[in-house]
Amino acid sequence: MKFMKTAVLAGALLLTSACASSFSADVSRFQRLPAPTGESYTIVAMGDEETNSLEFQNYARYVAAQMNAQGYTEVSNPDDATMIVSLDYGVNDGREKIASRPGTRFGGFYGWGNPYYYGRGYYRRPIFYDPFFHGGFGGFNDEVYSYTVYSSFLDMNITRPGGEPVFEGRAEANSRGDNLPELVPNLVTAMFTDFPGMSGKTIRVRVPTERK
Known part of the structure; x- marks a missing residue:
């Protein structure tokens, strides 16, 4: 309780x-x-x-x-x-900014555990699974996108x-x-x-x- x-x-x-x-x-x-x-x-x-x-x-x-x-x-x-x-x-009128975020997963073998993140905020680089700590290989391709700041x-x-x-x-x-x-x-x-x-x-x- x-x-x-x-x-x-x-x-x-x-x-x-x-x-x-x-x-x-x-x-x-x-x-x-x-x-x-x-x-x-x-x-x-x-x-x-x-x-x-x-x-x-x-x-x-x-x-x-x-x-x-x-x-x-x-x-x-x-x-x-x-x-x-x-x-x-x-x-x-605003200005365009470019950023990236984790996108499509790639790689063939995955085990258990959470992904290992490299970088912070909108500017994270490709995210890989650590085979020593998470039991597998693979990661994500960065997805690039734009947004407007006023x-x-x-x-x-x-x-x-x-x-x-x-x-x-x-x-x-x-x-x-x-x-x-x-x-x-x-x-x-x-x-x-x-x-x-x-x-x-x-x-x-x-x-x-x-x-x-």
């Missing part, structure tokens, strides 16, 4: 870890941002024509929630703001109404997908991790996500 309970618990932990994933981004920040002592802000797009778009307004809400959590106050009229938050974001970014600048900069930040990430409505919220979370951060430093931030 104790063994069964342990096995069930182990299985649950494996299932949980299989459902959990993470989003990684490199975040660079330069700042002399004042402490939130009555500071107010408004959010605009770096390209003025985007400010009124529904997509931009959606992403701006994520930034506003983070700014409010820091203790700053959002105002709708730029003339009433002591800081202007400018945003830009995007994702490229690079996304979020730029966020904060200035005084006269144009004096107080914060410049950029979050960059590589991903297998190019869906901006999924990427930008994660980039925003990365940007505000340990905000406002140490000026002149680039950090790697991992954002927990749910794997679908």
